[in-house]
Amino acid sequence: xxxxxxxxxxxxxxxxxxxxxxxxxxxxxxxxxxxxxxxxxxxxxxxxxxxxxxxxxxxxxxxxxxxxxxxxxxxxxxxxxxxxxxxxxxxxxxxxxxxxxxxxxxxxxxxxxxxxxxxxxxxxxxxxxxxxxxxxxxxxxxxxxxxxxxxxxxxxxxxxxxxxxxxxxxxxxxxxxxxxxxxxxxxxxxxxxxxxxxxxxxxxxxxxxxxxxxxxxxxxxxxxxxxxxxxxxxxxxxxxxxxxxxxxxxxxxxxxxxxxxxxxxxxxxxxxxxxxxxxxxxxxxxxxxxxxxxxxxxxxxxxxxxxxxxxxxxxxxxx
Amino acid sequence: xxxxxxxxxxxxxxxxxxxxxxxxxxxxxxxxxxxxxxxxxxxxxxxxxxxxxxxxxxxxxxxxxxxxxxxxxxxxxxxxxxxxxxxxxxxxxxxxxxxxxxxxxxxxxxxxxxxxxxxxxxxxxxxxxxxxxxxxxxxxxxxxxxxxxxxxxxxxxxxxxxxxxxxxxxxxxxxxxxxxxxx
Numbered sequence: 001x002x003x004x005x006x007x008x009x010x011x012x013x014x015x016x017x018x019x020x021x022x023x024x025x026x027x028x029x030x031x032x033x034x035x036x037x038x039x040x041x042x043x044x045x046x047x048x049x050x051x052x053x054x055x056x057x058x059x060x061x062x063x064x065x066x067x068x069x070x071x072x073x074x075x076x077x078x079x080x081x082x083x084x085x086x087x088x089x090x091x092x093x094x095x096x097x098x099x100x101x102x103x104x105x106x107x108x109x110x111x112x113x114x115x116x117x118x119x120x121x122x123x124x125x126x127x128x129x130x131x132x133x134x135x136x137x138x139x140x141x142x143x144x145x146x147x148x149x150x151x152x153x154x155x156x157x158x159x160x161x162x163x164x165x166x167x168x169x170x171x172x173x174x175x176x177x178x179x180x181x182x183x184x185x186x187x188x189x190x191x192x193x194x195x196x197x198x199x200x201x202x203x204x205x206x207x208x209x210x211x212x213x214x215x216x217x218x219x220x221x222x223x224x225x226x227x228x229x230x231x232x233x234x235x236x237x238x239x240x241x242x243x244x245x246x247x248x249x250x251x252x253x254x255x256x257x258x259x260x261x262x263x264x265x266x267x268x269x270x271x272x273x274x275x276x277x278x279x280x281x282x283x284x285x286x287x288x289x290x291x292x293x294x295x296x297x298x299x300x301x302x303x304x305x306x307x308x309x310x311x312x313x314x315x316x317x318x319x
Numbered sequence: 320x321x322x323x324x325x326x327x328x329x330x331x332x333x334x335x336x337x338x339x340x341x342x343x344x345x346x347x348x349x350x351x352x353x354x355x356x357x358x359x360x361x362x363x364x365x366x367x368x369x370x371x372x373x374x375x376x377x378x379x380x381x382x383x384x385x386x387x388x389x390x391x392x393x394x395x396x397x398x399x400x401x402x403x404x405x406x407x408x409x410x411x412x413x414x415x416x417x418x419x420x421x422x423x424x425x426x427x428x429x430x431x432x433x434x435x436x437x438x439x440x441x442x443x444x445x446x447x448x449x450x451x452x453x454x455x456x457x458x459x460x461x462x463x464x465x466x467x468x469x470x471x472x473x474x475x476x477x478x479x480x481x482x483x484x485x486x487x488x489x490x491x492x493x494x495x496x497x498x499x500x501x502x
Contacts, residue, residue: 028387028404037440040390070390301404304395 004302007119007126010135011176019180023145026291026298032069033293043072043304048104049097050076052129053090056108058265058289059129059139063106066296075102090114094122104303107131112169125303133167139264140173142295144181146288147219150260155182160213161204162188162247163223163272166195166234170264174221175202188213189245192234193225210245214252219260222247222273238271249276260284326453326471326479327492335468336365339450340372342466346448347417350379354413358422358434359387359405364483365452366421384409386420391433413442419466423481425451428462453492455479 004018011019032040048067052060060076067074077097088096094105104125107115112132119126130136144154151157159178165171165187178185186205187198198206207213213220225241235241252259261273261283269275278285327335347353350373357366363385370381387405420434431449438447450466455473469492473479476497484490 025404028406031407032390035440036442039440041436042390042392042395301390 004299006303007115007128008137008299008303009115009119009126009128011137011140011173011180012135014137014177014180016180016182019141019144019177022141022295022298022302023148025302026141026145026294029297029301030290030294032297033065033290039069039071041071042301043067043070046070046072046103046304047101048072048074048106048300049102050074050129051079051094051097051105051107052077053079053107053109053114054130056129059108059136059292062289062292063127063129063138063296065293066300069293070297070300072104072300090118091121094118094124098122098124104300127299127303130169132169133172134169135173135176136169136264137173137177138292138296138299139170140177141299142288142292143170143174143221143262143264144177145291145295146262146284147183147260148181149287149291150284151218153182154178156184157182158184158186158216158218159221160186160188160207160217160219161221161223162210162213163245164193164225164234165189165198165223166193167226168223170221171223172202175204179203186213186216189223190235190241210247210251211254214247214255214259217259218257219262220247221262221264222267223264224266224268225272238268242271246270246272246274247277248274249280252277252280252282258282262288264288321496323496324494325491326494327469327490329484329490332452332490332492335452336368337372339452339466339468340369340376343369343419343448343450344373344377346465347419347446350377350381352416352445353381353419354409354411354416355381355383355419355421356386356409356434356438357383358420358430359385359389359407360486361481361483362386362420362422364485365423366419367485369419369421369450382410384411386434386437388430388433388437391437393429393433407437409441413438413444416442416444417446417448418444419448419450421450423452423483424479425449425454425462425464425467426457426479428458428460431462432460452481453479 050060050063064074102124106127106129108129109131112134115128115131128137161171175185187194188207198204263285267273267278355366355370357363366383370383373381385408387407389404448465451464452468454464454467454470478495480493482491
């Protein structure tokens with residue numbers, strides 16, 4: 001079964017076939033962004049609410065582009081100005097929106113599990129655009145697509161997530177997605193920023209030194225230090241972090257092979273990544289942004305694009 | 320009907336395509352600004368064949384492309400769990416061109432409607448013609464083909480299956496008893 005079902009909440013619960021279906025669908029959708037008229041009528045008449053409880057520019061704009069390129073009507077709800085600031089609950093907010101006959105909700109929320117909580121209580125399709133430190137499935141998917149574009153297949157490739165894995169929902173989605181697609185996954189960072197027992201819990205290799213990660217990996221996915229989520233002194237200082245774990249040109253020059261460099265953004269240049277790496281020849285960071293729109297178009301399409309209880313798609317008899 | 324019936328075999332397909340190629344050239348008065356665009360999937364192979372035949376006859380290259388109309392369908396909610404999205408590739412700027420849309424079967428006309436919508440997103444051709452190998456009737460929209468390989472009367476519920484060598488191993492058109500379909 002490759003149908004996605006009603007919602008996209010995480011990559012942990014998707015099968016490799018479902019992930020492949022999303023990536024395969026995203027591939028031809030990339031071309032739409034290159035056309036003179038960057039729009040197809042597929043989701044005409046559908047209303048999608050982007051419900052962002054946390055600040056976001058990149059992800060929200062990417063979803064909005066995807067929605068508009070599929071001809072859906074997109075509404076952005078600014079939570080700071082909404083009834084939530086007056087004490088309304090998440091479910092009440094969503095139910096009120098649903099009463100306005102919407103079709104989908106894209107939600108970002110500071111609480112892990114918020115997307116699932118919502119999905120279980122409303123009929124509209126729900127897409128998780130990042131929930132706390134849990135998952136950010138469309139970011140994971142666009143990272144998979146970006147690497148698959150370069151390698152053809154993820155099978156047997158080695159990807160290391162570097163930095164603040166503890167607070168990163170991107171890291172969780174990447175770990176689940178990459179492992180399901182046959183890649184080997186490692187994490188690298190100060191022990192204070194790695195989940196306890198990451199080896200067993202997440203099935204990854206752990207490196208304490210960035211040099212060892214660079215020696216091992218085919219690609220580095222470099223994560224931002226999420227200072228806003230840190231409630232204690234996880235690192236001595238940003239300067240010290242950069243000295244020990246920063247991905248620099250000099251460190252990459254000593255790698256045994258050309259590494260692909262990813263970063264989910266926003267980047268803190270000079271902390272987890274240096275500018276000449278971010279802008280260097282092996283950086284796929286802007287490809288990630290481009291692929292993000294295509295992946296989100298694919299997810300919108302697949303969630304709205306068919307009901308599993310109906311007959312199989314047909315071009316039988318020429319139509 | 321209870322058994323399948325071959326409407327066109329390989330030789331008949333070849334003859335039919337040759338006649339269609341001639342008819343396209345007559346209707347477009349040569350190959351000036353001509354582009355053939357096949358609808359995924361089997362329309363693409365048929366467009367390729369027709370373009371090759373026209374090139375052979377006229378001695379001039381004929382650009383050909385492919386249209387995938389999946390994103391332009393009007394039945395997205397009813398076509399099953401995962402309608403596959405294919406590639407649309409147009410080899411030339413279609414503004415001012417004579418575009419011939421090629422498909423294997425004309426039935427409800429909804430595929431052609433979608434193809435027209437998609438083409439319009441790429442440019443403004445001077446003229447659009449429709450060429451189909453089989454016109455089985457049953458149009459639900461005011462759409463008619465300009466160049467037709469064969470008109471077939473199809474009993475209620477029966478189905479026309481076009482096979483092309485590139486995808487199916489042989490060229491045949493078969494009329495089959497009913498089986499479920501949604502499109």
